[in-house]
Amino acid sequence: MDISNPVIILDDTVKDLELFKSKNEFKICKPEIFKYGIMVEEVPGHIKEADFDYLQSKLPAYFQLYSDFIKVESERICNLSKDDRKKKLISEIVGVSFGIKYTVELLNTSPNKFKKIGVPIKGKYLDYSVIDGNKEYELETKGTVGNSYVPFKNDILAKKSSQSNKKVFLRFGTIAMINNSNDSKKTKCVIVDDPPNEDNLINDNDTFETQLFNYGVFLSYILDSKYYNKYIKPLRNRQLRRVRINQKKFFTTYTFEGKEFYGECFDYRLIRGELDTFKYSDNIDNLLEAKTEQYGKNKFFIGLHLDVIKAINKKNINYLKKYKSEWTYQEKENLLKFLDIDGILIVKSVDGVDEQLEHKFPEEEVAKRLKYSYNQQLGLTHLCGAPCRSREIKGKPCEIKTFREFCHFHR
Secondary structure, X not given: OOEEOOEEEEOOOOOOXXXXXXXXXXXXXHHHHHHHHHHHXXXXXXXXXXXXXXXXXXXXXXXXXXXXXXXXXXXXXXXXXOOHHHHHHHXXXXXHHHHHHHHHHHHOOXXXXXXXXXXXXXXXXXXEEEEEOOEEEEEEEEEEOOOXXXXXXXXXXXXXXXXXXXXXXXXXXXXXXXXXXXXXXXXXXXXXXXXXXXXXXXXXXXXXXXXXXXXXXXXHHHXXXXXXXXXXXXXXXXXXXXXXXXXXXXXXXXXXXXXEEEEEEEEHHHOOOOOOOHHHOOOHHHHHHHHHHHHOOEEEEEEEEHHHHHHHHHOOHHHHHHOOOOOEEEEEOOEEXXXXXXXEEEEEEEOOOOHXXXXXXXXXXXXXXXXXXXXXXXXXXXXXXXXXXXXXXXXOEOOOEEOOOOOHHHO
């Protein structure tokens, strides 16, 4: 089973603090690392119709990256990449995963309450803050395959000691010391710290907004672009009362342990790769066959618990603040299901093993999306043709051009 229990090492800077002594282990699974990798991404401010096809490709590519280049064992997590840039990226993502997961369990909080606070580096953030009660914690995460954590510790402490930092209760850092493929040592999570300041207490006043943005990362992938934009625009304008999720506009639902999740399906075969699509222009079935030979049949579902959607729509701040699902990871041959405590569900099925997912996302739907992707890449649009809803021309065939089945007004 792809679950690891990293060894927690308390650096000299934290070994005498009761808070850190209270936590001596945590567990993390491979799809959880994938989920935190998504959280590292910025929340899109707007998604165009053409972007949605790209997003359909992006998530499976992430999952494939972590499947191919991360090996998770009970006592080791290995970075298998031989490419220096990719190796560094993977180490950073695992570092973020360790830092957030450790802090979630240390403070008994939820990953949906972490706010990105750092200056973006190549479009990504690596620093987070979280509010627990009237205390704000800042976290910096690092990840390495090296044998020494001292350079990372020094970097963390130097950054934390900057005079420009705002006053918070506690700043600390986590360093994921993962393995190269040939390393036999146990994977470690090292904790380093600045002393807490009991005088720096705050009023918890923006956790709900932070949660909305964190769910926005996932909604940008699983909610149709038109309705995602309706969610994110008022949120960015801080008009929280107008933020709403239209649960009727998700592609499908998935039932897991009696709970309903609303989300989207993905497939490795929708990854935009180097496959020459032009030679398949006359027969999309041949293109699907070629993609299947290249990637196999790997289907995903990513969704959000219905109770979370209802809480957001009702602006039930107290419910969402206290909301926690049961952390669940199930794995058997060709099938995994992971439910995080924030209500995000990830399902992966290989070769049609999961009947529910196969029913929700049959081969015909994969072929249809592949055709849309093909049309979009070649700029092949058609008239929408659906009955127009405009008052002046109501009922007439819509003349908006789209590469999908219908334009965004009819989805």
